[in-house]
Amino acid sequence: MRINVRDILAESVGYSRAYKISGERPHLEGLELTQDIEGEITISRLDTGLLIRGRINTVIQLECHRCLSTFDHPISLNFSQLFATDPSDDELRFDDETVDLAPLMEQEITLALPIKILCRPDCEGIKEAAGKYTNEQTDRRLQNQARITKGTQIRGRT
Numbered sequence: 001m002r003i004n005v006r007d008i009l010a011e012s013v014g015y016s017r018a019y020k021i022s023g024e025r026p027h028l029e030g031l032e033l034t035q036d037i038e039g040e041i042t043i044s045r046l047d048t049g050l051l052i053r054g055r056i057n058t059v060i061q062l063e064c065h066r067c068l069s070t071f072d073h074p075i076s077l078n079f080s081q082l083f084a085t086d087p088s089d090d091e092l093r094f095d096d097e098t099v100d101l102a103p104l105m106e107q108e109i110t111l112a113l114p115i116k117i118l119c120r121p122d123c124e125g126i127k128e129a130a131g132k133y134t135n136e137q138t139d140r141r142l143q144n145q146a147r148i149t150k151g152t153q154i155r156g157r158t
């Protein structure tokens, strides 16, 4: 999933070019795509490197934390990422000629995943009660269900 950026780097700072992403299905570490990545990105020339912004859509396969079945999870996200030849912590690396979008896709899709992965909100899975109440903490619910406050209390972690 590489883009040649030599001609962008030859332009002056502030130059931007748009690209359409279509039919891309890169190998992403720990993620199984079940649909191609589609979307649009804009690459801008900065004095320190490149800024890549855009949005993508795809579908990945997830495994339900509760019942362990696999299911398709649509992903739609916007991103903005700096690239540098000598990157700092929040930048990704590119060489003089190409940018590899796969690590960026990997990073953004991973960040977009829900913390609790469920095939459906009311999945009864293995043991329904424990997860259900920690997920839905409306005030009324906490008042009515005394045992919940006991189970979800997290103190002394500041």
Ligand SMILES: [Zn+2]
Pocket (backbone or CB within 6 Å): 064, 065, 066, 067, 068, 069, 118, 119, 120, 123, 124, 125
């Ligand atoms: Zn499930």
